[in-house]
Amino acid sequence: MKAGIVGTGNMGGILLEAFIESGALSPSDLNVINRTKEKAEHFRKKHAGLTVYDDLASLIKDSDVVFICVKPLDIYELLEHSQSYFTKEKCIVSITSPVSVQQVESLAGCSCMRVIPSITNRALSGVSLFSFGSRCTKEWQDAIWKLMGSISTPVTIGEDITRVSSDIVSCGPAFFTYLTRKFIEGATSETEIDERTATILASEMLIGLGELLKKEIYSLEALQEKVCVKGGITGEGISAMEAEIGELFHGLFRATHKKFDEDLRETRHQFGL
Template structure:
């Protein structure tokens, strides 16, 4: 398989590394395309056996799969300025937030589009990606796409495309919410007199341990919370403050606003 990545930024490059790591593609069959001439040398250094180009240089695209990894706000401009024409049998995989399949098909004048929403832990091969496909894409083609996506972590096929905006808000943006909460906890530790690096250690190991408990316990989240929050204790004091300030509702509303923004990106 030959793959071209349109938009060789963080996500495009992390996908490329996963494909190469699991030998799903040969380095010489990978074409990395960026808008920025200044990034070419760095990309070429990182992927010495792969082809690197700027958008302006590409007049013909020799690839079985074209992955669109540009920012959604830039897609329309990029699509209007392509200097190549897609061939009938080429597959397109979009990892842009918000832009739906129909809009991609119209902009590229091409029917074979798969839309996916990964998240940043794909950088470590620990991401999760929701994806869906246009009509007319065969089962074998979809299996090939899934193999590629699974090299970056896990993937989940969604029958309904409109759920991808929710996936964008939940797991696509989700790591940032997680970091935000961790940052607040670390700063609370510092305020209590714990040295910053030590506070980071306590918080990160707590998060890691809690994650493994969720994965290995048969208890639900409410039960796990009750296991920590004894009546009249310290955890109960913290949780009461969260509830009094509607922390859970604020977090949920933030995620819903992220979904709303994902839908706006398509307009």
């Protein structure tokens, strides 16, 4: 299978590197194009055999599946100018949440799906979120599910939970990285520990926490109960968090959904649906 990647920015680059590292695709299986060609050339220098294209039409013709990894408002123009090259046997995978599979299908006669990845996929872990188009063949569903399964745990979602699922899976690493940095900042400002030591300890704690959850040794609730002894130090810390956290995460999801609604209005205006 020849896979084209349109856009080698953050997520496009992560998919490319993860596919190669997992062994799911070899560099010779990958065709890439980027608005700034130097960014694509960086990957060619790193991975011998990878092909960098100057024009999108040629990449599409030479690829079986095309991953569209560009900004939401750039997708309409890309599809409109290239729709004749997306012949019936090909497959489009869009990775952005504000553009629905139905919108992509309206400009392409091939199999279409949306797969929202996560930065955690770079470590061959985490989740990828799938939504299939009405004309997407079973063969392409199985093929891309298997491909993404080599770098993530694929999960099918409905359109109604696209944003919140993406918040948890795709934005979640940034949210919890921010909280961890604040955790470290609090430790260094309130105690004698230095930032480097606190960062190492916090990072290793998170890795260990992830392993406990991955191996299903404890659930989230059971894990908190195991650590939080009644009347102990952890309990005091939890009480302090409860007093301060308030509506933090409620506000977070309200903010992301507000921005998502703005993006939806713009993409619906472009696609006319």
